[in-house]
Amino acid sequence: DTEVTQTPKHLVMGMTNKKSLKCEQHMGHRAMYWYKQKAKKPPELMFVYSYEKLSINESVPSRFSPECPNSSLLNLHLHALQPEDSALYLCASSTRGSTDTQYFGPGTRLTVL
Amino acid sequence: DAKTTQPPSMDCAEGRAANLPCNHSTISGNEYVYWYRQIHSQGPQYIIHGLKNNETNEMASLIITEDRKSSTLILPHATLRDTAVYYCIVRLNTPLVFGKGTRLSVIA
Numbered sequence: 001d002t003e004v005t006q007t008p009k010h011l012v013m014g015m016t017n018k019k020s021l022k023c024e025q026h027m028g029h030r031a032m033y034w035y036k037q038k039a040k041k042p043p044e045l046m047f048v049y050s051y052e053k054l055s056i057n058e059s060v061p062s063r064f065s066p067e068c069p070n071s072s073l074l075n076l077h078l079h080a081l082q083p084e085d086s087a088l089y090l091c092a093s094s095t096r097g098s099t100d101t102q103y104f105g106p107g108t109r110l111t112v113l
Numbered sequence: 114d115a116k117t118t119q120p121p122s123m124d125c126a127e128g129r130a131a132n133l134p135c136n137h138s139t140i141s142g143n144e145y146v147y148w149y150r151q152i153h154s155q156g157p158q159y160i161i162h163g164l165k166n167n168e169t170n171e172m173a174s175l176i177i178t179e180d181r182k183s184s185t186l187i188l189p190h191a192t193l194r195d196t197a198v199y200y201c202i203v204r205l206n207t208p209l210v211f212g213k214g215t216r217l218s219v220i221a
Contacts, residue, residue, distance in 0.1 A: 104157045
């Protein structure tokens, strides 16, 4: 089983809202990733967690706040977003780290009004 | 820096083999070649990866040239459901970095 689940599938929020995206895997993977994908562009790496610790932050604005409460769960907290943050947000996981195959979830389609 | 070069788009007739090329002339000796695909508005799907030898699984075959400067992903009998963007990625111990990929259109 190589399933990564993401909720919600779609999210619409205003610029003053606070919302969270959730990602879950039960494959025993210890590395988890957030990617952002704008329309007609390839996915871009945002954050990497390794053994529940943040290991890579690709200079992402602070209005995006990741959290890894346990080895199966990854959250992305959103606050004061801009319309240009509208995108598909993808979560991925891998066994231990960046030498391993990454498996992606279906993504959350975010629209910021 | 772009580590791979892929054609922006390709067409393939349904039922025929789809051969997707990728150039990676600067690949280092221990970097792997990975292939993913992304069907419209879905998450990227892992297809196959290899180091030096040709690889085959239930989805596809990966042919890597002897000098490792290029590779070809082969979908042996393309179906309409194989229409997607295909990404060739070279990596060792870094997270996946996606290039622009090849948009494959399978035509009935």
